[in-house]
Structures are given as structure tokens and as C-alpha cells.
Amino acid sequence: MSIGYACLALGLPNSQLRSCRLQNASPDKLYSLIQNNLAALESIIDYNIDNGIELYRISSDLIPFGSSVALDLPWENRFAEDFSRLGQKIKNSQMRVSLHPGQYTVLNSPKEDVVRRAVLELDYHAAILDILGLDSSHKIILHIGGGYGDKESAKARFLKNYEQLSDSVKQRLIIENDGSIYNIEDVLEISASAGIPVVYDNLHNQTNPSPSFSTDAYWISQAGKTWKSKDGCQKIHYSQQDPDKSVGAHSPTIELSVFLDFYQKLPDPQIDIMLEVKDKNVSALKCINALSRREIKALEKEWSLYKYLILEKSPQAYQEIRNLLKNKDDYPVLEFYQIVERVFDLDMNTPYAANAAEHVWGHFKNQATKAEALVYKKNFDKFMKDETKLPALKRQLLRLGNKYKDDYLLHSYYFYL
């Protein structure tokens, strides 16, 4: 059983993917972007290994315009060593990676050209996994596509186009129920015709339930039957609705108690769970820590990342957590994250936020230049008088963190959540 996150890692320096506009996508530009992005991916892989995260979705933007402009570039040769090293790290650490072309990759379109480009997009995704040297348990997740007012013929078109895909794509492709057109029963039906493993997405099933309503556990066990041994263990997508946004929007973080309730009802506790959530790795670590009996060290590490954020919202909660972590033989994981979640719902409090900013500033005040101290003081006073917003103050602090290479601060969630 692994829990993972998609694409980005919050609070991880040097992990940013870069891209460019189509009109600027010269070979030199693309090569330099790819080089940057492979280094970013390596940072993320290393981070995952360090944190015991064994499930991860690689961003489709790894190679900018990978299925169009970059098709003519021999990036696989040029960066073969990097890919080989990355693939080794993934394999050595038992990590399982995936890729997920977005909603604009439509294999079942009636338009020939759209299908042609979908195939190229899938080939590009498979090429990444191929050159990483990863087997068919590392998957490519795809939605079925459009409905076109006639779902039955659209399903047939999906199957017909699927048959024309390369073996490399076929052995990795898995299909997912979507939030508006193809419900889990539709997807299971397509799977039955073509033998494609099914990824069940709980939130999509909420917004687009199948006509014969059933529980998550039931659909997960049905989807589980579509996985063969060469596919690796069954994988699902899990997300929660953002209460403040439109239907289907992913929540800012995973509410732990709701997740644990879901987890307990799983037919098989061994399945892999890909979280789809705004705070990415942050929620993945939360859920991993909650499900595994780790040492209190794991919570102390989390605390070092959360502390200024907690201090900013509630000095009381800050003390509460300090007390909670005093007993080194204890592992109060649920209590810890429940305090964190409760604090996140609190509104901004200017004196508290100012106090936290002062603590962060304390990291630099002995090394900052006079000019930097002056700017900080000015920003701080403006913030106290409500003339500037908190993010502006934090941005200056983050700049200082970068300049003075304060690793402790640079990883802190204070700047990223």
C-alpha cells in the first residue's frame, strides 16, 4: 500500500518545472528547459525517497511540447544518462510512478486530427516510462473522452482507437471514471471489452455517479478485478470536495478523519492511493504518517515545517503541539494533524501573524544588511497598519531565506501553504 501525490512538491527548493510559449520553443530553449525539468524531477524523486513516499505522478510537462514541437528533438538520446539515473533511483527505492495526460487528450474524438494528436501524446508519455526503464506496473492514466451526444458510439470509438495504440502504451494504459460523462460503470464496461485496468476516482463518482448507486468500497472491489499481476497492485484516486468551490474542485488539504474513515472501508488495504489535492506532498505525508506507525521523529520533522504557520494562526495551538510532542515514546499522529487542520480554518490575526513574522525575521537579523533590515521594518510596520498584505511581508522573508540559504526556513510550509 502506497500513498502518493501528483506533479508538484510544495516547500521543495529547486523542484520547479519550467516551460515556454509555443512561439519561443526553439530547440535550444527546449533543451535548456528539459535539463532544468529533469533536475527538478530528481529533486522530487530524492525528496520522495527521503520521506518514504512510494507513489508519485510525474508531470506531463516534463518535456515541454513533448508530443508536438519536441517530437523532432532527440531528447531521449541527449538526456539518456539523466533518465537512466532517475530510473535507477525509482527502481531502487520501490517507487511507483505514473503519468496522466490532461483533459485535452481525447482518444475517442470524431475528429481524426484530435485522435492523431492524442496518440502522439500517449506515445510521448510511454516514451518517458520506456527511457526510465520502468515496467508495466508504472501506469498512464487516461479519461475516456467526450460524449458527443451519443455515448455508445463514443465508447465504441474509444475501443477502436485503443486497439491501434502501440504495445508500449497499451501495456501501461489505465482508464478512469470522470466527473461529468463516463461514470464508473461506463468505464468498467469499456474495461471488460478491452481488458484495460480501471482507476476508481471517488470524487468523480460523487459528481457523476453510475445509475446503480453503490458504495466506494463496492466500486473499488469491482475495479480491482480489472488489474492483472503485470499491472502491479490496484490503484485508485482519492480526493475531497473543496467546500468553497464549484462541484468537483479538489480540497486545499485532505481532511484526515474523513480519509481514515474512507480507508477503513476499503475492500483491500493494500491498494495504492493517489491523492488529488492542492497541498500535494503535504497531504501525502499526513496520510502516510497517519497510516504507518512511524516514530515521533516523523512528527517532529513535520512540526519543524508547520510551526511558523501554526504560530501565525494560533500561539495557543503552538503550545498545544509542543506539549503533545513532549513524550518521545508516544506517536500522537491524529491529535497532531487535527490541531493543524483546526488551526488552518482560523482567520488571519494581525498580531499573531506579526509575531510569527518576527520569529522568522529572527533567522536573519544578525546577518541582514542595514538596507534589508530597513525594508523589513517598513514592510512590517505597513502590515501592522493594514497597509500591506501578509504575502508581501512573507515574500521578502522568503527572498532573505534564499539569499542567506536558510534551509530550515526554505523548506517551511510557512511560505507555501
Add this chain to the structure above:
DNA sequence: TGACGTCAAGATCCG
């Protein structure tokens, strides 16, 4: 024709 979703690039504004 705009909304959808995603993220960074690019453009523009400000001191």
C-alpha cells in the same frame, strides 16, 4: 464564444 483547469510565461505597472 466563454467556461472549464493548470501552471508558468509574458506583459504591464509601480516605486
Add this chain to the structure above:
DNA sequence: CGGATCTTGACGTCA
């Protein structure tokens, strides 16, 4: 000039 903030892009479908 650097930094902050706003707009655009790239994709296909659907209302």
C-alpha cells in the same frame, strides 16, 4: 532597474 500584479497561453468539449 527589480519586484509586484495582471493577463495570456495551450489543449478539446460543451453549454
